[in-house]
Amino acid sequence: MRGRVEDLAAALSANGLILRGGFTFADCEEAPHGPSGAPAKSVLLVGQAGAAPWAHFLRWREQQPQVIANPLDSWSRQVIGDVAETFGGRAVSPSDKPYLPFQQWAMRAEGLKPSPLGILMHPQYGLWHAYRGALLFEEAIALQEASEAIHLCDACADKPCLKSCPVEAYSADGFAHRACLAHVRGADGAACRTGGCLDRNACPYGADYRYPPEVQAFHMAAFAGL
Template sequence: MSSHHRVDDRHLKNISSELAAHGLILRGGFAFGGGEAVPESPEGRPAKSVLLVGQAGAAPWPHFMAWRRRQPQNLQNPLDTWSREVIDGISARFGASAVYPSDKPYQPFQQWAMRAEGLKPSPLGILMHPQYGLWHAYRGALLFADEIPIQGAHDPIHLCDLCVGKPCLKSCPVDAYSADGFAYQSCLAHARGPQGGPCRTGGCLDRNACPYGADYRYPAEVQAFHMASFAGV
């Protein structure tokens, strides 16, 4: 498909099918407004539309691990590398260009996600999804030269507004999350230290304390992988 062809519903279904083969899903999208500072489309002009690519729960994990076993043991940033390999291939087949959360200059992925799916941040900063809770992620985005016929975000319920006890703010031993924001250095020191074993093996205690989206909670091995990446251990 050449980049000057419009992306219609059939193409959206085909993109979704190709992503599903890797455990990934489309996470909504939108058309950029006039005058916005936006990245370039494949044609070198400002993109007109964006589709977000991500995951619900740990669905990509088996696909990623099968790929990982074929890579050098000392590969840096393997999950990002896998995501790029998968999404770059799909973007090329559908006349898009791909951008990623770790790319510089950084794109406003969280703002894009809020706009595409109508989500709001939890007290932990992670966007709260009405079905997936805190157990979801964005892996990249596809930029197109044309507008895409995708349904705009509705106004989903924000589960954090219904949560009275806020257990996500009461489970961390060093109170890494509070009204003052995220105490990055305290969290990092604890995760690396002798008392941080439960965090290293099972993931963030505050995140795991959230009662929503439990069916999508990442398995312990997935949480340990992400914690090791964060803490450098």
């Protein structure tokens, strides 16, 4: 299976995507179904580091209708779905309903913990990474168990990620969704609309993987429905 996983990773890399770890479900777990409808035995997480998929997504977008709902999700589903079909797996997405526990899967697969913003903190990528989908297989895949990663937030005393938002959208009480949305849509939210979340950008870690402004503006427009 090792060679098959390497070939799978190479197929994903052709579109700027990477494998983000995985694991085998325990016998006592209620696993989602695989391609035949039988319970899956293994899951491989698929995602990105930095904005590597962006150029691939844009080339795909040029060939699509001008108006398309959730284009990045559609692109991810297509790319990961093609890989799943080639390698005998079932592709699933974080936006599938009923929702699958992607955050828990990701923490288990890579040993990560959430940052104060809720985004998982990666020791190399910081906050500049994402999970685009997963591949479910009906066979056990021998994978090295993830050890707990260094959680950079523990060493960050100043927490600039909680001090940069003008409406204090993130706090110990959680995410103030309505306040954030109103600010981004309002007259004072231009910096957020064009350059992304100020709190996220204030984090000093993973700067080499920071999304370019146009990528952050795309995600912010999707968040705000603009």
